[in-house]
Amino acid sequence: MTATETPYINLLDPQFYVDPWAAYRWLRENDPVHWDPIHKLWGISRYEDIVEVEKNWQDFTSEDGSRPATDQRDDTSMINRDDPEHQQQRMLVARQFTPRAVKQIEGKIRSIVNELIDEVAAKGSCEAIESLASPLPAILIGDKLGFPRELWPKLREWSEVTMHESGQNPADGSTAPFSELSMSAIMEFSGATIELINARRASPQDDLISIWATTEVDGRLWTDAEIISECLLLLDGGAETTRTVIGAVIRELALRPDQRAILIDDPSILGQTAVEEFIRWVTPILNMRRTATKDLEFRGKNIKKGDQLLLMYASANRDESVFDDPDSFDVNRSHNHHVAFGFGTHFCLGSSLARIEIRVMFEELLRRIP
Structure with a gap:
């Protein structure tokens, strides 16, 4: 791919994301605000541009939905709200996810991790996603x-099904938001959640559903549907992102014995720089969407009211203007201000929990199975 060629780039084709790195580089260098004529949306590939869009929620709203080519206007979960409503919803549960709060459960996390490793050791081998990466975040979010x-x-x-069976937008531009399997999982999850909501309204406990079930907002209690939306958001966001990073990094460290050796020799590097590099390198949420609230010019392009903008976090995290040697996996990388958790008001609520899960998992894995 040369600078003079304009490649065909289908931003919603799953095949595009199998190996997008050369295309991302071309976009950053030649067309950083790229119009995808198939899906009629803009692809934003540079770090500074993504940060600018994330900061400016007045011009680039989340209210029409956070996922591309879908209509999520009826989904009132916090990820699909702008401030001040977004902050109002977020602050109800934010104290459960502060660095201090998650530090208090580090012992529990380490115990769960070692139970998982015990099971692997007893078997002698494992499928890393199934045995290690998937169970940990699902257990912690469930708790x-x-x-x-x-x-x-x-x-x-339920999390795995709703994330992987939700109907990717195929190359022809059509949409299939939910597969039959995904709908079945959502219905089962909703039924179980409603049972728990009713129980918590009668007898609140120290958990998130109790907070939503008993707290009034604007003079009314949350509806079952609103609570289910928030629960599904945290379940999918919390479980899928951490699972993806842990699984991918197990593979990376197997392929890169030099990096693995650095961490075995000095495990403190995990908490200093390595976990951030893991997250930057994998970027588990590849993109998010915003929608223009008015006609405007952005980086020389005429954006129309209602146009969707795809914020390509994975591209931003390989931006040469921000990261030295960005295509290198370096556990000692410093100044690693990646956007894998987003930026601004919608910065990932569970980022501190994800970081500690990843750190503890690799501390124990490298200690016990070096």
Whole structure:
């Protein structure tokens, strides 16, 4: 791909994301605000431009939905709201996800991780996603939401189905928001959540569903549908992102013995720089969407009211103007201000929990199975 060629880039084709790095580079260098004529949306590929859009929610709203080519205007979960409503919803539960709050459960996280490793050691081998990467975040999010332990395996199953069976937009531009399997999982999840909502309204506990079930906002209680939306957001966001990073990094460290050796020799690097590099390198949420609230010019392009903008976080995290040697996996990388967790008011609520899960997982894995 040369600078004089204008490649065909289908931003919603799953095949594009199999190996997008050369295309991302071309976009950053030649067409950083790129019009995708198939899906009629703008692809934003440079770090500074994504940050600018994220900061300016007045011109680039989340209210029409955070996922591309879908209509999410009826979904009132916090990810699809602008301030001040977004902050009002977020602050209800934010204290559960502060660095201090998640530090207090580090012992529990380490215990769960070691139980998972014990099971792997007893078997002698494992499928890393199935045995290590998937269970940990599902257990922790399930616990925070308030689901009983016996439902944690189902939460993991529901999360995996709703994330992977939601109907990717195919190359022809048509949309299929939910598969039959995904709808079935959502219905099962909703039924279990409603049971828990009713129980918590009668007898609140120290969990997130109790907060939503008993707190009034603007003079009324949250509806079941609103609580289900928030629960599904946290389940999918919390479980899928951490699962993806852990699984991908297990593979990367197997392929890069030099980087693995650095961490074995000095595990403190995990908490200093390595976890941030893991997250930058993987960028588990590849993109998010914003929608223009008015006609405007952005980086020399005429954006129309209602146009969708796809914020390509994975491209931003390889931006040469921000990161030295961005295509290198370096566990000692410093000044790693990636946007894998977004930026601004919608910065990932569970980022501190994700970081500690990833750190503890690799501290124990590299200690016990070096």
